[in-house]
Amino acid sequence: MSRLPLLNLIFIQLLFIGCGGKDGTTNIDQESRTPDSEWVEDNATDEDASTIPKVAPFPQSGAAIVPAEPDPVVAQIETIYRPDDTRMQPDEYKLKELGINKYESKRLILFSDIDPDIAKTLPPVIDRAYESLVAYFGPPLPARSGADFQITGYLIKDRDRFVTAGLVPVNLPFFSHGQHRGQEFWMYEQEYDYYRRHLLIHEVTHCFMLIEPGLHPPMWYLEGMAELFATHRTLEDKIEFAVMPEDSKAYIGLSRIEMIQKEIAAGRMLNIDQVTNLGPAEFAASRSIPYAWSWAICKFLDRHPRYQSRFRELGQHLVGREFFRLAETLFEPDKSLLAAEWDQFARGIEYGWEFEANAFEIAGNDPVAFTDSLSIDVTASRSWQSSGRIVEAGVPYTITASRTVTLANAPKPWVSEPQGISIRYANGRPIGRLLVGVLVGDRNQKELIETPFEVHDCGNGDVIRFANRGQLMFSVNDFGSERSDNRGAYQVKVIPPTP
Ligand SMILES: [Zn+2]
Structure with a gap:
């Protein structure tokens, strides 16, 4: 086994993301490609990362004596907006004739041909998920138009119906579960209620985390965090995100814990370097298993009392090089302890882990x-x-x-x-x-x-x-x-x- 430096992911992941996912990703179980890999490829160059202007803080009104001259620095402050909303605006009445209904909440417009009694329950879930994402990562960039942040999803039972309606863009890569681009995502109907919501939240998390252009975090983090938030618990009219599943019964279709248990039993334990080096090739080749590992490492670091605050700092750097620098340096001080604790967690992982x-x-x-x-x-x-x-x-x-x-x-x-x-x-x-x-x-x-x-x-x-x-x-x-x-x-x- 090679002795790669811990979290040695900067160059390898840059390479993976930069060339990732257009072809050869059609076997991915969860999704057909890296999160918006086409888009990342077009945008995640070094120049882009370094030329992204920073959002400057607003001057504190009344906090200081008003200067006689306009401050040249303040004069240069400009608000950074998120990319313009380019979502499709289909005619909902025409879609209705095709059997596709529209369901809308503040944060989600959902077009779907599934059972209306199920479909109508989904947009409110995303309103709650959005609050959870904002609490963790901070609010998304404002829209130039002043519009609220909202996503459109296409939940597809009969693909032909959506193709006929023009709701599957011809340049959208093949996907077998879900796919996202900008403020839109596409996903197929799922057999289980839990997993339908899970995949929905997963795709929404990608849309949310990738809304700001620039150099994005590596795949283990993007997929791991989408899985982290998607793992949810419903309690009567409440819903909690980013939970540790307490038993298998309430999470039908998920099986992330079982996947890791099977990998361990087969002698395929991955250390932290190996998980954080998972790239498009592995995600394409191994079906859902890289998703399970990515979830596990994010869950472990996000919940472990020793590493939680450091790990959460990463979430404040969804764009730019700082993520990579922090991922490499934040855990340096107790690297061998972290390696040992990860080893114990991964080898002993089970529902309800304390x-x-x-x-x-x-x-x-x-x-x-x-x-x-x-x-x-x-x-x-x-x-x-x-x-x-x-x-x-x-x-x-x-x-x-x-x-x-x-x-x-x-x-x-x-x-x-x-x-x-x-x-x-x-x-x-x-x-x-x-x-x-x-x-x-x-x-x-x-x-x-x-x-x-x-x-x-x-x-x-x-x-x-x-x-x-x-x-x-x-x-x-x-x-x-x-x-x-x-x-x-x-x-x-x-x-x-x-x-
Ligand atoms: Zn994903």
Whole structure:
């Protein structure tokens, strides 16, 4: 496996986007090409990125003494508008004769030939999704006309009907699920209610994120964020976006979690560099799997307490080079820890993943070498916890554990000793079993490590020789969705080798 620098995506992604998606993308399951790749190709040149004028802040009225002369800088301020609205304006009465109805809300005009009782529920969903997108990314650029931001979607059951009506432009690339361009998108009717809304929100998210011309973020981010927002939960008359699915029943047709589980089981784990280097070729070749990985990395970074604020900063740079610079630098300080935590998340991903409880607990101070034996408590309600000690590779450490913990799993709580409960397994090991790990590498590790985290089964006690030098960690094995309500702690003693 190559050791690519973490988030080393600038040049590779520029290359992918620049030449992406016109041909050879017809097999993509989700969509036929990169988000607006044709458009990106025409526009995402270096000159465009550097010549995009910045929106200057409005002068504060009454905030300062009025200058005698007009400020030459202020005089040059000009508002940046979004591209003009070039959506088709079809005759809805003629369309009605063809069996295509119009449904409209503030943020969406939807033309569709599907069941009207279903179609009419969709525009209000997009009004809510728009609020969520604005809260995350900020409002879209204003229109020169002053018009509200609105998108037109074509939800197609019978393609011929839409072609006859002139609603499928001849230069629109082939698509098998959805396609978007400017403030318009096209998508086929879906079998499941959940997935119909999901794909609708996915396409709207693309329209929203790509409305401003210029150099756009790479595919893993554009597709991952479209998937992130599209993953929604409906509760009576409420709808929540960007949720972590809690079980498979409410998300029929999605299967992103199952896809990653299958990839892991088949030995196709992707590290962060590999996910952030997914480009049009992979999206074209692997059907929905790159979408699943892109969603997972965005979901992980967006919800993990350690990385959330940094990741959300990326969302403030949807145009220009700054996104790429930040993506490469923001996560530098704890690169090896991030690699290890991603590894744990991806390998253990499941419905209802608890991001806080599964975040590694790292000692505030730098870990130190063993000078004598160590006794610590390992809490059952948290994932991996640092011992505050460094272990050396290849030498024997004697580890013993005692006491009990309560694993608050349904249908009843289980009291476990450090050897675990062998009638229920999580990640291939009995729940409740004491695990020992090594966070490989130093805090200032520059290269991404192939195996960032080394895990050993420990149970009641064992003599363990680690393959790597690194920070010694402990965890009580459990499902990633059932950890937070566990109680108690094991008492663990570590005796280092005598020098
Ligand atoms: Zn997409």
